[in-house]
Amino acid sequence: MTPIGIAQIVVFFAIVLAIAKPVGAFMFRVFEGQRTFLHPIFRPLEKLIYWICGVREDEEQSWIRYAASLISLSIFSFLLVYVIQRFQGHLPLNPMHFSTPNAPSFATRMTPDLAYNTAVSFMTNTNWQSYSPDTTMSYFTQMAALAVQNFVSAAVGIAVAVALIRGFARHTAKTIGNFWVDVTRCTIYILLPICILATLFFVWQGSIQNFKGPVTATTLEGAAQMIEQGPLASQEAIKMLGTNGGGFFNANSAHPYENPTPLANYVQMILIFSLAAGLTYMFGRAVGDTRQGWTIFAAMALMFLAGVFICYPSEQRGNPIVNKLGIDSSYTGIQPGGNMEGKEVRFGIAESALFATVTTDASCGAVNSMHDSFTPLGGLVPLFNIQTDEVIFGGVGAGFYSMLLYVIIAVFIGGLMVGRTPEYIGKKIEQKEVKMAIIAVIATSFVILGFTALSSVARFPANGYWNPAGAAAANIGNNVAHGFSEILYAYSSGAGNNGSAFAGINANTPWYNLTLGLDMLVGRFLFIIPALAIAGSLAKKKLIPTTSGTLPTTGGLFVALVIGTVIIVGALTYFPALSLGPIVEHFQMLSGKLF
Amino acid sequence: MIKELGPGLRLTIAFTILTGLIYPAVMTGVSEAIFPHQSNGSLIRVDGKVVGSSLIGQSFSRPEYFHPRPSSAGNGYDATQSGGSNLGPTSAKLILGATATDGKGKETVSFDGIEDRVVHYSVENGIPYESSIPLDHFRDAQGNLDDAKLIDAFHDPQNPLVFTPKVPIPSDAVTGSASGLDPDISPANAELQAARVAKARRASADQVKTLITKFTQRPDLGFLGEPRVNVLELNIALDRGFPVSKSQSARASAGHSELAR
Numbered sequence: 001m002t003p004i005g006i007a008q009i010v011v012f013f014a015i016v017l018a019i020a021k022p023v024g025a026f027m028f029r030v031f032e033g034q035r036t037f038l039h040p041i042f043r044p045l046e047k048l049i050y051w052i053c054g055v056r057e058d059e060e061q062s063w064i065r066y067a068a069s070l071i072s073l074s075i076f077s078f079l080l081v082y083v084i085q086r087f088q089g090h091l092p093l094n095p096m097h098f099s100t101p102n103a104p105s106f107a108t109r110m111t112p113d114l115a116y117n118t119a120v121s122f123m124t125n126t127n128w129q130s131y132s133p134d135t136t137m138s139y140f141t142q143m144a145a146l147a148v149q150n151f152v153s154a155a156v157g158i159a160v161a162v163a164l165i166r167g168f169a170r171h172t173a174k175t176i177g178n179f180w181v182d183v184t185r186c187t188i189y190i191l192l193p194i195c196i197l198a199t200l201f202f203v204w205q206g207s208i209q210n211f212k213g214p215v216t217a218t219t220l221e222g223a224a225q226m227i228e229q230g231p232l233a234s235q236e237a238i239k240m241l242g243t244n245g246g247g248f249f250n251a252n253s254a255h256p257y258e259n260p261t262p263l264a265n266y267v268q269m270i271l272i273f274s275l276a277a278g279l280t281y282m283f284g285r286a287v288g289d290t291r292q293g294w295t296i297f298a299a300m301a302l303m304f305l306a307g308v309f310i311c312y313p314s315e316q317r318g319n320p321i322v323n324k325l326g327i328d329s330s331y332t333g334i335q336p337g338g339n340m341e342g343k344e345v346r347f348g349i350a351e352s353a354l355f356a357t358v359t360t361d362a363s364c365g366a367v368n369s370m371h372d373s374f375t376p377l378g379g380l381v382p383l384f385n386i387q388t389d390e391v392i393f394g395g396v397g398a399g400f401y402s403m404l405l406y407v408i409i410a411v412f413i414g415g416l417m418v419g420r421t422p423e424y425i426g427k428k429i430e431q432k433e434v435k436m437a438i439i440a441v442i443a444t445s446f447v448i449l450g451f452t453a454l455s456s457v458a459r460f461p462a463n464g465y466w467n468p469a470g471a472a473a474a475n476i477g478n479n480v481a482h483g484f485s486e487i488l489y490a491y492s493s494g495a496g497n498n499g500s501a502f503a504g505i506n507a508n509t510p511w512y513n514l515t516l517g518l519d520m521l522v523g524r525f526l527f528i529i530p531a532l533a534i535a536g537s538l539a540k541k542k543l544i545p546t547t548s549g550t551l552p553t554t555g556g557l558f559v560a561l562v563i564g565t566v567i568i569v570g571a572l573t574y575f576p577a578l579s580l581g582p583i584v585e586h587f588q589m590l591s592g593k594l595f
Numbered sequence: 596m597i598k599e600l601g602p603g604l605r606l607t608i609a610f611t612i613l614t615g616l617i618y619p620a621v622m623t624g625v626s627e628a629i630f631p632h633q634s635n636g637s638l639i640r641v642d643g644k645v646v647g648s649s650l651i652g653q654s655f656s657r658p659e660y661f662h663p664r665p666s667s668a669g670n671g672y673d674a675t676q677s678g679g680s681n682l683g684p685t686s687a688k689l690i691l692g693a694t695a696t697d698g699k700g701k702e703t704v705s706f707d708g709i710e711d712r713v714v715h716y717s718v719e720n721g722i723p724y725e726s727s728i729p730l731d732h733f734r735d736a737q738g739n740l741d742d743a744k745l746i747d748a749f750h751d752p753q754n755p756l757v758f759t760p761k762v763p764i765p766s767d768a769v770t771g772s773a774s775g776l777d778p779d780i781s782p783a784n785a786e787l788q789a790a791r792v793a794k795a796r797r798a799s800a801d802q803v804k805t806l807i808t809k810f811t812q813r814p815d816l817g818f819l820g821e822p823r824v825n826v827l828e829l830n831i832a833l834d835r836g837f838p839v840s841k842s843q844s845a846r847a848s849a850g851h852s853e854l855a856r
Contacts, residue, residue, distance in 0.1 A: 007818055045613075053605040068596045072603030080607055096675075106669075106676065134675050144615035151614040152607075180602055187610065192618065199622045200629070206650050209619075209626040209634040214675070217638070217647045220660065220830055225653050227674040229636055234622040238614075251668075251677035254773030256650035257636070262820020318766065319684040325713055326724075328763035328783070335765035335783035336821050341689065341709075342679040345664070345767050345779040348821035352773075370679035370773045373689075482683035504681035585685055594687040 001313050002331045005350030009308055012266065012354060013301070016273045016393075020297060023274055024281025030189045031162045031182060031282075033057075042188050049184050060175035063536025066163055067529055069179035070156060074123055074525075077152055081119040084145040085110055085137075094138035095213030096228070108136040108508070117513035122146050124524035125153035125395060127239075127246030127365055127499035128490075128516060130508040134250045139211060139230045146246060147235040154242030155186040157397030160528050161279055162186075164401045167535030168425045169286040171543040176535045190275070191241060198237035201267060206260030207233040232257055240271035243395040245365030245499045253355070253368040254344055262346055265368060269355055272364045276393040279400040287425045291554040296403060299562040303392045304361050307381045312353040314378035315339050321592055339378070342370030353378065360385035363395030365499025372477070372486065372502040376586035379502070383489055383582065386496040388570040389444060389527075395497060398524075401531040403562075405437040408534070410558075410565040412437075414551045423550055426543045433537060436530035443526040444495045445573045447519045451491045452577065456484065460511065467511040475512065477504025479595040481588060485581035490516065492574075495523035639827065641834075647827050652778040655830060658719070659795035659839045661780070661788050663826045664767055665712055668775025679773045680706075692746035702743040710749045710758065711742055712769040717760045720791050727757040762787070779823035782811050796837040806832055 029036050050057055061069065084091065088110065089099030097103050099110045108114075108131050121128045122145070133142065159182035166176045203209050214228045232248045236258055239245060245252070253259040253268060277297065284293025316331065318339040323329040331337040336348035343352045352369035359366050360382035371382050385392060391403040407424065412434045415422025422429040455472040462470035469475055476483035486502040493500055494516045501507075507516060552558060588595075626634035637649045647653050652663045654672045669676035682689035692708025704711075717724045718740070733744045748756035765783040785807045793803040810829045814820050 004814070004818055011818075049606070049609050049613075052609050053602040055602055065599070069599045069602065072596070072599040073606060076603045076607040080611065104675075132676070132678070134677055143619045144611055147619070148611050148615040152610055180606060183606070187614070192614070195618070196622065200625065203626040203630045203634050206633050206637055208636050209623050210636075211623060212635065215636060215638060215645060215648075217645045217653075219647055219653045220827070220834065221655060221657060223654065225647060225651075225672065225674055227636060227638075227648055227651055231619045231623055233626065233634070234619040249677045249774075251679070251774035251776065254679070255677050256652075256774060256776055256778055260637075260650055261815055263815040266815075266819055321684065321690055322709055322766075322770075325690075325710060325758075326760040326764060327709075327713070327766050327769060329766060332783060334786070334822060335767060335781035337766055339684070339770075340766040341684075341770040342681070342773045343770075344772050344774060344777050345781055345823045346777075346820050351820055368773065370681055372681040372683060373679060375684050379683075477681050478683045478686050480685075482685060485683075502681070502683075503678070504683070585683070589684050593685060594690055595685055 001316055002350070005312065005316070008350050009312070009354055012269060013305065015270055016277050017301070019270070019274055020277040020281045023278030024285065024293070027190060027275070027278050028282045028285045030185050036189060038189050038193060042193075046184060046188050049188070050180070053180060055178070055180040057178070057181055059178055061178050062174055063163070063176050063532045066176055066179045067532045070160070070528065073152065073156065073183070077123045077149055078119045081122055081145040081149060082115050084141055085115040085118060086112070088138045088141045091138065091140045093140040093211060096138070098136060098138050106135050108132060110136065113510040113513040114508055117517045120517040120520050121499065122149035122244070122246060123153055124497050124520045125157055125242070125244060125363065125398065126494060126497040126520045126524070127244045128494055128501070128520065129246055129499070130513055130516070132250035133248060134228060142235060142248060143231050147238060150235065150238040150242045150244040150246070151187055151191055152183070154191060154238070154244065154396045155183040157395055158186045158190075158275065158279070159183050159397065160531055161397035161400040164404055164531050164535045165283050165286045167538035168427060169288075170539045171426075171541060173539040176532070176539050191238065194241055194271075195234070195237040198241065198267070198271060199233045202233040202236050202264055205264040206257070207236055207264070208257050209233040237271070239366060240268045240364065241275065243272055243276070243362045243364040245359065247366065253366045254370070259368055262351060265347055265351055265355065268366070269358045272358050272362045273393050275396045276362055276399045279397070283400070289425070289554070292425060295554045295558055296407065296562070299559045300392050300403070302559065303388075303563060303566065304357065307361065307385055307392070308354055308357040311357050311378050311381040312350060314375045315353045316349045317375070319375055319589065321589060321594070339373070339375055342373030344368065356382050357385065359500060360498060361390065361392035361394065363390040363398055363497045363499075365493065367500050370503060371489070371500060372504045376582040376589055379485065380578065380582040382500065383485070383492060383578070384570065386492045386498045387448070387574045388566050389441065390496050390498060391566055398497060398527070402440070402527055405440050405527070405531065405534070406566050406569070407562055408433050408437045409441070409569070410562045411551065411553065413565060414561055418549070418551055420549055420551070423544065424553055426546065427538050427541050428544060433534050436534050440527045440530045441569055444523050447522045448491045448495045449574075449577060451515050451519055452488045455487050455491070455512070455515070458511070465510055467509045469506075469509070472511055475506040475509065477506070481581055481585040482595070485585065488577055488581050491519050494519035497523050639831065641831060646831070649825060649828055650778055652776045653827060655826065657795075658791055660830045660833070661785060661792060661826050664777050664780060665707070665769065665771045666775040667771045672776060674776055677774050677776055679775060680771045687750070691749040692742075694743045694746050704742045704746060707742060708746060708749070709769050711745050713760060713764060714740070714745060714758050716764055716768055720787050722764070722787065723761040725759045725761065778825050778827060780826055782807065782822050782824055785824045785829070792833065796833065796839055798837040802837070803833070806836065
């Protein structure tokens with residue numbers, strides 16, 4: 001590690017800390033329906049949307065209606081994205097002629113299983129990409145199907161978090177808010193205005209934003225180089241802010257058009273964490289005790305810093321097998337050293353390791369370096385982060401409601417230890433809440449480990465429909481332990497709704513598209529529905545006064561209890577699988593073995 | 596549930612129009628008005644013709660040009676196939692390279708690998724080295740290095756070829772980037788190439804090094820990211836400052852044909 005690298009990490013964290021309060025306070029006003037400085041411009045648009053949708057702004061919903069509304073929006077989102085993909089050959093803005101007879105020879109076919117997987121992926125805020133966008137998606141599909149879901153799925157996640165916060169903030173109430181209103185306000189007052197500014201910033205830094213076809217350049221050595229164009233920056237902004245992470249190009253935020261400069265890279269990382277950090281403050285504000293919010297922030301911050309300070313030195317030390325070939329592995333000020341395979345020169349080691357940690361702490365999944373080429377311990381950090389269910393700041397909304405489920409488990413354990421009925425923020429935590437929280441945690445580990453095991457052993461007829469390569473394990477791009485990590489990472493990323501990959505695996509076959517689709521649906525909805533059920537149940541409860549016997553849920557002790565819960569539930573569940581992947585690979589690398 | 600279907604459909608359509616059509620269209624209009632150069636791809640024109648983009652790397656193999664990093668985008672710097680190698684740290688393919696047999700039974704290189712890149716980088720740039728087997732052993736009739744033979748030698752389980760440069764090679768010079776389109780190299784990488792470029796252009800090494808310094812970008816805001824040299828911009832400046840005549844270029848290429856991989 002170098003002083004300048006550490007400075008980049010520390011300053012980044014300081015910025016996240018500094019913006020948590022203003023962002024959270026603004027979000028609180030928006031979701032309370034209070035007037036903000038944006039109302040003169042956007043209030044008419046908000047009203048127009050309610051009128052179009054036939055929604056009454058002042059009507060409140062029970063948790064069941066809230067969940068039904070959410071599922072309704074998700075179903076139509078899925079259908080529209082599926083249909084646009086399947087018909088993209090007949091739709092406008094398709095300069096590369098994908099899905100038409102004039103498609104270039106390198107184009108990927110838009111099969112039903114790929115369109116299904118992609119529609120699920122973007123609707124669930126995962127943005128797993130079985131395809132390479134460069135060779136598959138028209139501009140129209142990217143902007144009118146995929147980028148729209150970047151907004152919608154982010155707003156849905158935040159709405160669920162807001163509903164759960166209301167569950168704690170309200171008492172003896174039957175309702176938890178109105179889903180349509182929450183989603184609309186989130187999109188219009190929070191996502192859209194920030195995205196407009198971020199788009200212009202990214203274009204200034206060098207991102208493209210046009211509707212032109214590819215440009216063919218004649219290089220200095222006389223070769224032809226076709227350079228694809230498109231409406232990229234507008235999608236890039238929401239891709240980061242909404243913690244979606246689905247790249248406009250295959251290389252994602254490593255592509256120089258998506259992430260042209262280290263400064264743009266820094267802003268991308270801040271966008272990823274901004275709303276999730278703000279939600280912790282908003283929570284404290286809503287329950288009338290900001291220390292509750294800062295306690296959760298502290299637990300997240302410690303886990304974030306631990307992750308980045310494991311990943312960064314591992315990558316900077318590099319790969320001993322490569323280093324002994326006469327390669328300068330140490331940072332010298334005029335070259336980055338370390339493990340540069342799959343990393344960009346402009347970002348170097350520190351910004352690549354920081355980005356990898358941030359994108360997997362949150363459920364973003366954008367990448368500015370190829371995680372598949374990380375050292376084993378460097379790659380273990382993103383994998384572990386995803387397997388905690390992404391509660392370290394986490395995806396917009398999703399990270400926060402998942403964290404609250406862990407908090408419920410933590411107070412339950414704490415209650416057992418002190419021998420009293422567990423309470424959190426003046427609410428009794430009873431059987432129903434704990435059951436719901438456990439369902440969510442178990443369901444994701446069940447699909448991750450189950451599908452990983454299945455794909456490690458499943459065999460299909462070679463050249464058949466399900467997996468033309470035959471065995472599902474034949475799709476991996478690396479051998480032995482690292483190949484196993486690719487499968488484990490894929491299903492972890494799917495169920496965690498992350499979307500990043502150890503991308504050497506070929507996941508565009510009906511088997512992987514189907515199972516990863518299911519994996520994403522479970523990871524999304526078996527978290528959301530229990531979270532809403534808890535919100536409904538808590539809202540009904542009476543507020544109970546704090547007594548001397550109440551376990552304090554602010555301060556260092558509780559931070560430790562929450563972190564312990566996240567790590568024990570995460571580590572104990574996945575430790576055997578991680579031992580077969582990155583951990584064994586670490587020792588193979590140290591002993592110089594190649595596969 | 597049925598009652599919720601109506602708003603669900605209408606909101607999906609309303610958001611598609613707002614965030615899927617109006618938003619990108621307006622952002623395109625504003626971007627083209629304020630930042631037309633960037634929004635259209637930061638294209639560079641020489642004599643009115645587009646020669647590339649300052650953000651998108653391109654292949655260079657002639658000795659008179661600075662060379663970019665190895666690339667896994669298509670057959671190298673294919674801007675329609677961005678991506679990295681996705682090979683892990685214990686991959687034999689990444690370290691030692693891989694060969695395949697083509698239709699005519701001839702062994703060809705399918706992935707060059709870091710060891711092979713170290714050999715080429717050292718030989719091209721005149722970096723002293725030690726080799727357990729003399730490199731002449733791997734040259735074909737024209738005197739070019741045969742990469743398939745080299746890769747086989749690295750894989751040899753009994754007596755593998757051990758090749759060690761005596762000057763440490765910058766890590767970015769022999770590893771592939773994440774995008775396969777990395778427009779930059781590290782200043783250290785550029786400096787090691789300076790002597791070769793200067794010789795091919797009949798310029799002095801100091802003149803070329805001055806140009807490298809001029810084209811070295813510092814970290815953003817003084818501390819973000821890494822110092823870097825944009826290969827295409829540097830090479831255009833070389834063509835302007837120290838032009839190579841056509842015949843000289845042809846001679847140089849013939850003399851160094853092993854470099855034109």
